[in-house]
Amino acid sequence: MVLGTLGCAWAGKPAKVESLANKYKNAEGFEVVTLGRVGLSLVKIAAVSGGDLDEEDRAALSAFSGIRKITIVDFENTAAGIKERFCRELEKILQGMELILEAKDNGENLRIYGVDKGGSIRDCILYSGDGALICTRGSIDLEHLGKLMEMAE
Numbered sequence: 001m002v003l004g005t006l007g008c009a010w011a012g013k014p015a016k017v018e019s020l021a022n023k024y025k026n027a028e029g030f031e032v033v034t035l036g037r038v039g040l041s042l043v044k045i046a047a048v049s050g051g052d053l054d055e056e057d058r059a060a061l062s063a064f065s066g067i068r069k070i071t072i073v074d075f076e077n078t079a080a081g082i083k084e085r086f087c088r089e090l091e092k093i094l095q096g097m098e099l100i101l102e103a104k105d106n107g108e109n110l111r112i113y114g115v116d117k118g119g120s121i122r123d124c125i126l127y128s129g130d131g132a133l134i135c136t137r138g139s140i141d142l143e144h145l146g147k148l149m150e151m152a153e
Contacts, residue, residue: 029078076131
């Protein structure tokens with residue numbers, strides 16, 4: 001019963017984040033890009049057809065093959081008042097969600113939220129109050145992601 005309640009609490013959170021991004025997308029300095037299944041498939045086809053994929057590129061494609069939709073928001077160059085309001089509304093949505101990882105580096109703070117499914121993370125939200133947000137729907141395979149991180153070292 002507890003797991004069902006937690007699952008229901010998470011349900012709709014990516015949709016709320018996407019809705020918030022769309023609310024602010026016309027604000028000056030706010031950039032929002034959303035790709036659904038078709039857009040992601042076209043990106044994958046373009047990457048593969050280029051023929052210049054190395055092992056790391058192929059690992060990246062494998063790690064993100066479970067993603068059905070991605071929304072990327074860049075609000076770094078937005079006016080301070082709008083940025084603060086957006087962050088306040090976003091953090092209200094993120095309250096009570098499962099924090100997977102928090103990383104701090106040189107005053108920058110990156111938080112990753114999602115639903116941990118053991119071997120994968122579903123509906124992942126990466127958020128930096130400095131002006132970046134990535135919201136995914138679908139799942140990211142941790143084994144493939146781990147291989148990708150090893151290659152990047």
